[in-house]
Amino acid sequence: MTLQFNTETFRDDYSFHNSQRAIDRFPFPFHEDSYMYAVNMERHQGGPADSVYEKRFDVDEHYVAEMADRAKVLDDDPLRCQSLPHMTLAGWDLLELIMVSKSEEYPDFFELHREGREWYWINKPLGIEDHFTFMDDTTLPYGPMEYITRQTQGDFCVLDQREDNLWMDAGMVTTQADWSLDFDIGMNFFEWHAPVPLAHEKGIFKRALKFLLNIQQGAPARRLNWTMTVNPLLDTSPENYHKWGIQKTTLTSENIGAKQHLRVELQTFFRLPRSNALVFPIRCYLMSFQDIVSKPKWGRRLNRVVRDLPEELAAYKGFIANRPLMLDYLSQFDDGLPTSFGVWPDEHITPTLQR
Amino acid sequence: MTGTAPNSTAPKTVGAAKLAVRVSAITTLNALVTRFEFQRIDGTDFPTFSGGAHTVVEMMDGEKKRLNPYSLMSDPAELSTYAISVRRDDQGRGGSLFMHQKIKVGDEMALSYPVNLFVLDLRARKHLFVAGGIGITPFLAQIKQLEAIGGNWELHYSCRSPDLGSYVDELTENYPHATSVYYDDKKQSIDLDNLLDGQPFGTHLYVCGPKGMIDWVRKTATATGWPQAHVHHEEFLAPQPGRPFAVRLKKSELTVEVGAQESLLEAIERLGVDAPYLCRGGACGQCETDVLDSDGTFLHRDHWLEDDEKESGEKIMPCVSRFEGKILVLNR
Incomplete structure (x- = not known):
């Protein structure tokens, strides 16, 4: 696989862009023309070739730029990365999982050489080469979790498992959909999900927790979640709401196709072997409305989902004020024709837009 | 709950793949307990595990497939071999008898990936272990794990008799100051009230053994004011026979x-x-x-x-x- 890493930004001039390949493999999250919460878990053990589901940790054209953005966020606010004292072992587990996965799945980009506890890690895209002693914190420039997640796309919540619950006891969170690690650190599963509307009543979180507590080593799981973001911002944190919240008022009917992005999270879950902790990577994919509607099926479906979403959810996901503007735009790409079941664009069987 | 999301063509079978293994050593420890060691048939290392984890051993007993869980008792840092210790249960449903009587070195079997339902609480400032009989096995792996990171632990181990004291010699030799052994036939028993009363703040208590012992330890801990979240136990129930x-x-x-x-x-x-x-x-x-x-x-x-x-x-x-x-x- 040849992969060109984009030179781009997720702030200021927003030069972020998706190539045709990135558009083709975008994890469109709606398998039917409406949306409601579901636990929607499946195994994370591969997927179609070149899809974002294929590898344990997907590396794409945004890798280098995303890591540069993370470094900037951490410079401004070191509390985006925290690890309570008992979570260091889980950090080593995570480092091992990522290094082994990436070196096996992307041998052109990453190499891991191990002689007992003496490890040598090469990350070619970021120009990193380090010798270190596994399980010896003093031999790395950062703690093990911070070290490896500065080199891996997506946010990472490392959850301690005890008392039949999960606890947000460590994490690297710089590309989040409006939640704060610094606020949630130390909370349990029900506490950090407390703000989510409708799902508690449906018993979603009780069932999801039972499922997660039982995730086994060697059997990771995944699901998708989504929200909306104006401008291709990775860091939509509460800490910086004063900077990005106001940008939601800059949408116009002229710029919405380029500015409004569907933000999809590929959430995966891995049991960590030494600590028995659960790591929850949340990988963010952004795509502009104009790129989404380039797939006729996705354009039709996104219009219907946004149109029919319950008010509570549109408010929680932060786009209720812009919904009329979105529908003005999206409805141009919905001719009312039926759509096929499932998330794939199905271009070979989908009719072009009838205007 | 799996398989509801049509995101992909992910395989829909349940759980992780099995580990194909060969029995590499069988050691009789005493009249009741035998240790079995396994290596992977493909020669690779086993998955890393945490102390307290178990594996489900798949036994092909003629037409019948038996699946029994056993605690992994080997060193979690030593991944060329997994080891379990099996206590023969003459009144049981036959899994342990099958292991004792039929399994030979070189036999091929299947193990599940490790699963830990008896995990160390890594926040603990001290780990206090109470074991009865074959209940010693998860602690053997946990002790090795804690020794590797300089953890603070103490073991109180109750056995029927010196003859049936599995791993007593190894424990008292390697950790003489952290191990106390009690023999029923010498009328020795754990002075639990005193033990639980004298622990430093931040201690976690773990018990594994016969049901009576687990109930006794948990009840005593509650009565002496231990927070529930600091008391951990593991008890595998074997399915009981009944009417068809x-x-x-x-x-x-x-x-x-x-x-x-x-x-x-x-x-x-x-x-x-x-x-x-x-x-x-x-x-x-x-x-x-x-x-x-x-x-x-x-x-x-x-x-x-x-x-x-x-x-x-x-x-x-x-x-x-x-x-x-x-x-x-x-x-x-």
């Missing part, structure tokens, strides 16, 4: 008669129906199954379902629970 009963599997459109000696889960598996499980001992919750219709009495034996769920007649844990009555229809 019939069950209808709605989704599979099959009916099966559960034999007196087999569990409901085993009967479902016998038909080739893919049913989820992890511990097979009523503790993990993975095999929870919806009851669609019933006329009779549930014999709930698991530690998983809440009392109201048990009373509702809408859920059953087929690994250890049974049924007596006319009709039982499951959503499986």
Whole structure:
């Protein structure tokens, strides 16, 4: 696989862009023309070739730029990365999982050489080469979790498992959909999900927790979640709401196709072997409305989902004020024709837009 | 709950792949306990595990497939070999007897990936272990794990007699200041009230052994004011024999008669129906199954379902629970 890493930004001039390949493999999250919460878990053990589901940790054209953005966020606010004292072992587990996965799945980009506890890690895209002693914190420039997640796309919540619950006891969170690690650190599963509307009543979180507590080593799981973001911002944190919240008022009917992005999270879950902790990577994919509607099926479906979403959810996901503007735009790409079941664009069987 | 998202072509079978192994050593420890060591057939290392984890050993006993969970007792840092210790249970359903009498060095078997339902609380400033008999096995791995990171631990180990004291010599030799052993036949017993009363703030207590011991330790801990979250126990239930009963599997459109000696889960598996499980001992919750219709009495034996769920007649844990009555229809 040849992969060109984009030179781009997720702030200021927003030069972020998706190539045709990135558009083709975008994890469109709606398998039917409406949306409601579901636990929607499946195994994370591969997927179609070149899809974002294929590898344990997907590396794409945004890798280098995303890591540069993370470094900037951490410079401004070191509390985006925290690890309570008992979570260091889980950090080593995570480092091992990522290094082994990436070196096996992307041998052109990453190499891991191990002689007992003496490890040598090469990350070619970021120009990193380090010798270190596994399980010896003093031999790395950062703690093990911070070290490896500065080199891996997506946010990472490392959850301690005890008392039949999960606890947000460590994490690297710089590309989040409006939640704060610094606020949630130390909370349990029900506490950090407390703000989510409708799902508690449906018993979603009780069932999801039972499922997660039982995730086994060697059997990771995944699901998708989504929200909306104006401008291709990775860091939509509460800490910086004063900077990005106001940008939601800059949408116009002229710029919405380029500015409004569907933000999809590929959430995966891995049991960590030494600590028995659960790591929850949340990988963010952004795509502009104009790129989404380039797939006729996705354009039709996104219009219907946004149109029919319950008010509570549109408010929680932060786009209720812009919904009329979105529908003005999206409805141009919905001719009312039926759509096929499932998330794939199905271009070979989908009719072009009838205007 | 798996397989509901049409995101991909992810495989839909339950759980992780099995580990294909060869028995590499068998060591008789005493009249009741034998240690079995395994290596992977493909020569690779085993997955890393944490102290307290178990593996489910798959035994092919003629036509019958037996699946028994055993704690991994080897060093979690030594991944060329997994080891378990099996106590012979002459009154049991035959799994331990099969291991003792039929398994030879060189035999090929399958193990599940490790699963830990008895994990160390890594916040603890001290780990206090109370073991009875074969209940010593998870602690052997936990001790090795803690020794590697300089953890603070103390073991109180109760055995029937010096002859039956599995691993006593190894423990008292390597950790003379952290290990106390008590023999029933010498009328020695753990002075639990004193032990629990004198622990420093931040200590976590772990108990593994016969049911009576677990109940005693937990009750005493509660009575002496220990917070529940600091008291951990592991107790695998073996499925108990019972009267045969019939069950209808709605989704599979099959009916099966559960034999007196087999569990409901085993009967479902016998038909080739893919049913989820992890511990097979009523503790993990993975095999929870919806009851669609019933006329009779549930014999709930698991530690998983809440009392109201048990009373509702809408859920059953087929690994250890049974049924007596006319009709039982499951959503499986």
